[in-house]
Amino acid sequence: MGSAAVFIWLADEVFEGGTKVFDNGIREALHQAATPALTQFMIAASFFGSFYWLLPLGVAVFAALVYFKWKRAAVLFLLTMAGEQIMEPVMKTLFQRARPDAFFDYPIPASYSFPSGHAFAALCFYGILAWLITARLQNVLARSSIWIFTVLLIFFIGLSRIYLGVHYPTDVVAGYLAAFVWVITVALADLWFTGKKDSRKNPA
Numbered sequence: 001m002g003s004a005a006v007f008i009w010l011a012d013e014v015f016e017g018g019t020k021v022f023d024n025g026i027r028e029a030l031h032q033a034a035t036p037a038l039t040q041f042m043i044a045a046s047f048f049g050s051f052y053w054l055l056p057l058g059v060a061v062f063a064a065l066v067y068f069k070w071k072r073a074a075v076l077f078l079l080t081m082a083g084e085q086i087m088e089p090v091m092k093t094l095f096q097r098a099r100p101d102a103f104f105d106y107p108i109p110a111s112y113s114f115p116s117g118h119a120f121a122a123l124c125f126y127g128i129l130a131w132l133i134t135a136r137l138q139n140v141l142a143r144s145s146i147w148i149f150t151v152l153l154i155f156f157i158g159l160s161r162i163y164l165g166v167h168y169p170t171d172v173v174a175g176y177l178a179a180f181v182w183v184i185t186v187a188l189a190d191l192w193f194t195g196k197k198d199s200r201k202n203p204a
Contacts, residue, residue, distance in 0.1 A: 003177045003181045004177075004181050006177055007178055010177070011114070014095075014114060014168075014174075015095070015097075019168070022170070023100075023170055026162060026169040027162060027168065027169070030159075031165070034103070034163070039104055039163075039164075042159070042163045042164055043106075043160070043164070045156040045157050045160040046157065046160040046161060046164060048122075048153065048157055049121060049122040049157035049158075049160075049161075050118065051121070054121055054122075054125050058077075058081055058125065061077060061129060062074055062077060065077060065132075072190075073132040076128065076132065077128055077132060080124050080125075080128040080182065080186050081124060083124075083182055083186070084120060084121055084125075084179065084182065087120075087178065087182065088115075088117050088120050088121065091114075091115055091178065092111055092114065092115070092117070093112065095112065095114045095115075096112050097112055097114035097168075097171070098112070098113060099166060099167070100113070100166070100168055102165040103164055103165035104165070106164045106165060106166060113166075113167055113168065113171050114168075114171045115171055115172075115177075116161055116172045116175035118157055118158065118172075118175070119154075119157065119158040119161065119167075119171070119172045119173075119174075120175040120179045122158065123175070123176055123183065124179045124182060126150050126154055127150065127154065128183055128187075130146050131183075131187065133146060134147060154176075158175065158176060159172075
């Protein structure tokens with residue numbers, strides 16, 4: 001898969017120092033554009049990708065899916081987020097990239113920097129949820145609106161981590177790539193399993 005290949009290439013570039021100019025240039029450009037209002041916005045955006053927000057929201061989403069008898073969707077959502085929770089700390093420990101110095105006296109997380117956990121979790125959580133919901137909607141405008149909102153939310157969550165200084169840009173890109181690979185893997189596995197089940201019900 002192309003995203004996996006790009007992730008591997010990016011990881012290699014990061015640890016050979018090939019992204020240093022890019023990372024520092026983006027960090028400094030964002031920091032120079034800082035304003036008090038923008039900082040508050042980015043702090044809020046960052047919160048929507050945090051474990052403290054996604055955990056209770058995830059429990060509520062799972063309960064809602066079960067309540068409305070979307071059993072397959074509930075399983076896929078749970079599988080996606082369980083996988084993210086396992087893979088993120090494993091990859092951070094594997095690469096062990098130290099975090100940059102944070103801006104605005106923002107607290108620096110104790111975990112490693114690569115890949116960004118916020119970017120990884122946000123794309124997994126909001127991406128799989130948007131897919132599960134829009135797959136059940138017929139209204140094109142509603143589906144488009146959900147996807148636009150989802151993409152913007154994920155983007156600003158990742159951007160906020162760079163703006164606040166707790167991640168390099170390549171950490172965020174890597175988080176998105178890893179999440180995209182995992183979400184697509186879950187989706188393709190579901191399509192394969194559903195196809196196999198349908199073929200058993202309706203043999204040629």
